[in-house]
Amino acid sequence: MLELRGLSKHFGGVKALDGLDLSVREGEIFGLIGPNGSGKSTAINLICGVYAESAGTVRFSGQVMNGKAPHERLRAGIARTFQNIRLFPNLTVWQNLWVAQNSPRDVAAQGFLSRWFGATRRTRRELAELLELADLGHKGDELASNLAFGEQRRLEFARAAAARPRLLLLDEPAAGMSRQEIEDLGGRIRGLRDSGVTILLVEHVMELVMGVTEQIAVLNFGKKIAFGTPGEVQRNEAVQEAYLGTSASDSGAAGEGA
Amino acid sequence: MDDYVITVLSNIGMISFVALSAYLLLLTGVISFGQQAYFGLGAYAAGAATAMLLLPIWAGILIGACVAGLMAALVGALTLRLRGLYFSISTLAFAEMVRLVLLIVEVQVEVDGELVGPAGAEGFHDIRWMFERDISLGEFMLLIYALLALVLVALLLIERSRLGSIFRMLGSDDLLADMQGLNVVGYRVLAAGLAGVLAGIGGALYAHFTTYVEPQFFNVMLGVHALAYGLIGGLGTAFGPLIGVAIDVGFLEAVRFIQGYRMIVFGGLVALLLIFMPRGLLDEERVHRLKARFRRRGDAHAAGS
Ligand SMILES: Nc1ncnc2c1ncn2[C@@H]1O[C@H](COP(=O)(O)OP(=O)(O)OP(=O)(O)O)[C@@H](O)[C@H]1O
Ligand SMILES: [Mg+2]
Numbered sequence: 139m140l141e142l143r144g145l146s147k148h149f150g151g152v153k154a155l156d157g158l159d160l161s162v163r164e165g166e167i168f169g170l171i172g173p174n175g176s177g178k179s180t181a182i183n184l185i186c187g188v189y190a191e192s193a194g195t196v197r198f199s200g201q202v203m204n205g206k207a208p209h210e211r212l213r214a215g216i217a218r219t220f221q222n223i224r225l226f227p228n229l230t231v232w233q234n235l236w237v238a239q240n241s242p243r244d245v246a247a248q249g250f251l252s253r254w255f256g257a258t259r260r261t262r263r264e265l266a267e268l269l270e271l272a273d274l275g276h277k278g279d280e281l282a283s284n285l286a287f288g289e290q291r292r293l294e295f296a297r298a299a300a301a302r303p304r305l306l307l308l309d310e311p312a313a314g315m316s317r318q319e320i321e322d323l324g325g326r327i328r329g330l331r332d333s334g335v336t337i338l339l340v341e342h343v344m345e346l347v348m349g350v351t352e353q354i355a356v357l358n359f360g361k362k363i364a365f366g367t368p369g370e371v372q373r374n375e376a377v378q379e380a381y382l383g384t385s386a387s388d389s390g391a392a393g394e395g396a
Numbered sequence: 397m398d399d400y401v402i403t404v405l406s407n408i409g410m411i412s413f414v415a416l417s418a419y420l421l422l423l424t425g426v427i428s429f430g431q432q433a434y435f436g437l438g439a440y441a442a443g444a445a446t447a448m449l450l451l452p453i454w455a456g457i458l459i460g461a462c463v464a465g466l467m468a469a470l471v472g473a474l475t476l477r478l479r480g481l482y483f484s485i486s487t488l489a490f491a492e493m494v495r496l497v498l499l500i501v502e503v504q505v506e507v508d509g510e511l512v513g514p515a516g517a518e519g520f521h522d523i524r525w526m527f528e529r530d531i532s533l534g535e536f537m538l539l540i541y542a543l544l545a546l547v548l549v550a551l552l553l554i555e556r557s558r559l560g561s562i563f564r565m566l567g568s569d570d571l572l573a574d575m576q577g578l579n580v581v582g583y584r585v586l587a588a589g590l591a592g593v594l595a596g597i598g599g600a601l602y603a604h605f606t607t608y609v610e611p612q613f614f615n616v617m618l619g620v621h622a623l624a625y626g627l628i629g630g631l632g633t634a635f636g637p638l639i640g641v642a643i644d645v646g647f648l649e650a651v652r653f654i655q656g657y658r659m660i661v662f663g664g665l666v667a668l669l670l671i672f673m674p675r676g677l678l679d680e681e682r683v684h685r686l687k688a689r690f691r692r693r694g695d696a697h698a699a700g701s
Contacts, residue, residue: 186575212577226568228680233561240577254559279691281684301577 139164139336140185140305145194146360147180154180156360157194162305162353167327167337169347169368172357173380178340179221181357182307185338186218187211198305213242215304219311221340223290225297227283231274234282234297235265241302265300271326272296288319295326305336312343324350348372356380402533406605408645409540413598414618415625415637416551417591422626424587425567426476429619430487433494434464434592436614438599440498440514443523443609447512448505453525453604457543460600461593468592472585491619498611519610523603533605540601547594551634563587564680567631624666630676632683639677 140162147155155177162168170178183189185196187208196203203211226234236257245253252258257265269275272292277285282293291311298306308327312320320343327350331337341347347354348368356364356371358380364371371377397405417431442460445451451459475486504513514520526536554560562583565573570580603609625640643665648658673679 188571188575207579208571208574209577209579212575218575224569224572226565226572228568229561229564230684236558237561237565237573237578238576252558255553255557257558279688281681283681297576 139199140338141195141197142181142185143195143197145181145184145196146192147177147184147189148192153360155184158357158360158362160355160362162336162338164336165331165334166353167331167339167351169351169354170338170340170357171342171344171347171354171371172363176357176380177360178357179309180360182218182309182338182340185211185307186216209240212240212301212303213245215241215302216307217298217301217303217305218307219294219298219309221309221313223287223294225282225290225293227281229282230278231269231280231282231285231293232265232278234293235268235300236261238297238300239264239302243302268296268300271299287314288316291315291319295323299330299335303335305338306330307338307340309340310342311339312341312346315343320346397534399533402537404646404649406533406537406540407649408641409537409544410598410602410605411621411625411645412544412638412641413547413601414595414622415629415641416547416634417595417598418619418622419626419631419634419637420551420563420587420591420594422623422631423563423567424584425570426584426587427480427484427623428487428588428591429484429616429623430489430491431591431595431622432614432616432618433491434468434595435599435602435618436494436498436609436611437467438464438596439603439609439614440520440599441596442600443520443603444503444513446525446604447520447523448507450507456525456604457597457600460603461596464596464599465589465593468595469585469589472588476581476584476588488616488619491614491616495611495614498614517611519608519612520603521608523607523609525604526607536605540605543597543601547597548634548638555634624662627676628666628669630673630678630682632675632678632680636676636678 140160142158142160145155145158146153158177158181170181172178180189184191185203187203187206187210191204198211198214198216201214203214206214226237229237239248239261248258248261252261266275269278272295274289274292274296277289282290285293291314295311312323315323324346327337327339339347339351351368354366354368354371355362356374356377363376363380364374366374414431414435417434418428421428421431438460441463442456445456445459446453471490475483475490478486498514499517501514502516504511504515506512510522512522554563562573562578565576565578566580566583574580621644625644626637627640628643629638629640630636644662648661669676
């Protein structure tokens with residue numbers, strides 16, 4: 139479903155990503171891990187079109203995505219969340235979800251009038267369900283800026299789901315979360331996958347990565363150093379070295395702050 | 397009411413259209429120094445419609461609004477790909493170009509034995525629709541406020557619509573809006589076109605209120621003031637820029653002893669507000685709190701329930 143070939147991004151002299159090859163199959167939860175600064179966020183930014191690649195191709199469902207704007211990629215089915223929470227602070231929670239519904243299916247179903255003006259009853263019901271799922275049922279009318287940290291993370295996740303993606307890129311969704319919240323998050327990720335969404339999970343919290351992913355690729359200095367099932371990757375020597383060489387705590391379960 | 401009061405109130409009303417025009421673009425995160433151009437185009441187009449083609453006033457206003465709106469959308473489509481400051485400068489350049497063109501354009505036709513039409517630097521005289529029909533300044537003021545009310549209602553409806561939320565998204569984080577699947581440039585062109593329509597209506601009214609217009613009036617000071625009104629009054633609601641206009645044209649005009657220092661007082665006010673209330677008196681946060689208070693009393697609007 140997602141094919142990266144020789145994907146590279148250079149910032150001046152820094153090779154943030156250096157010839158990454160990756161294939162994510164439809165319906166799987168794919169993990170992308172690596173020490174700080176290894177190029178994980180850069181890969182996400184390249185896949186969703188925020189950065190233009192220095193070299194290589196991004197192919198999604200057989201279509202080459204190079205040169206397409208982020209909104210075109212979203213409409214093709216690629217949505218994401220952010221390492222640093224990124225919401226529209228001066229819109230309400232409900233509006234944040236409402237404006238996120240831009241999948242071709244929603245555009246077609248809404249029609250011009252309800253797309254630009256009022257929400258249809260169906261839209262209201264769907265958004266109410268999303269709010270419930272995100273445990274934000276009573277917060278719909280709050281400004282997003284007034285939410286607590288955990289609520290903002292859940293809203294971001296719900297917003298990505300509101301876009302009806304076929305591929306969801308999650309950039310450290312568990313950062314700063316408590317153990318309980320991480321467990322809930324794991325459940326949400328699995329739930330989304332079961333509803334047919336393919337997931338690329340970038341995460342430092344190993345407990346989560348090892349728990350939910352089926353395949354994992356490991357980056358170091360912009361290069362892929364390992365690939366395999368969670369078990370294989372954990373036993374891989376190059377991986378252990380990369381992690382020990384930078385910060386040993388990353389292989390623990392605690393995760394790091396935001 | 398004496399004519400002076402009527403004139404001040406009418407000016408408040410007419411300038412409000414430009415203020416709302418600049419405000420609409422500010423909402424989408426775009427700073428235009430050129431909305432005076434669409435006010436001017438609206439004025440000239442509407443004047444030409446009634447004084448040269450002898451069309452009724454409603455047709456004049458409609459034509460003024462359309463000419464300004466189409467021009468604004470066209471210019472927007474060409475320039476809105478530019479980022480931030482580059483775009484702002486291009487708006488200024490376009491507005492100055494319009495003004496310079498109007499300074500040399502002479503197109504006059506004979507109406508009742510007299511030449512009527514734009515006469516370059518001398519302006520466009522004898523837009524006499526009001527006099528020919530014996531309409532008083534007071535009556536015309538009512539027309540201004542009726543149209544302003546209409547526009548305001550339309551803007552308030554847009555603000556609670558999905559389109560309104562989209563405009564605000566663009567203003568707060570356009571890259572994020574892009575990643576949400578929205579064509580940022582497209583929506584901004586739409587906003588620019590609507591903003592052009594608003595300024596055009598104001599200009600059309602202005603031409604008929606003063607009976608003559610000249611290019612000098614549509615200089616950059618008008619555009620800068622239009623921007624400042626939204627920034628003073630607040631970007632949380634369309635009432636914001638109106639408050640800005642009322643403060644400047646109403647209060648500062650009325651308090652005569654400030655007259656000579658008006659620009660200084662106004663400039664100081666803008667500076668103070670930008671420091672202490674960067675999004676104006678009625679910013680989103682305050683508007684949201686006010687709305688919540690209303691909603692708790694009345695029935696809830698369906699969002700979020
Ligand atoms: N916009 C940018 N301009 C310049 N350098 C950048 C930019 N973005 C990332 N880099 C550099 O590219 C490298 C990879 O960064 P990236 O953010 O992709 O790492 P990461 O794997 O997401 O790290 P983390 O786990 O800390 O989030 C780093 O050396 C970073 O400093
Ligand atoms: Mg990162």
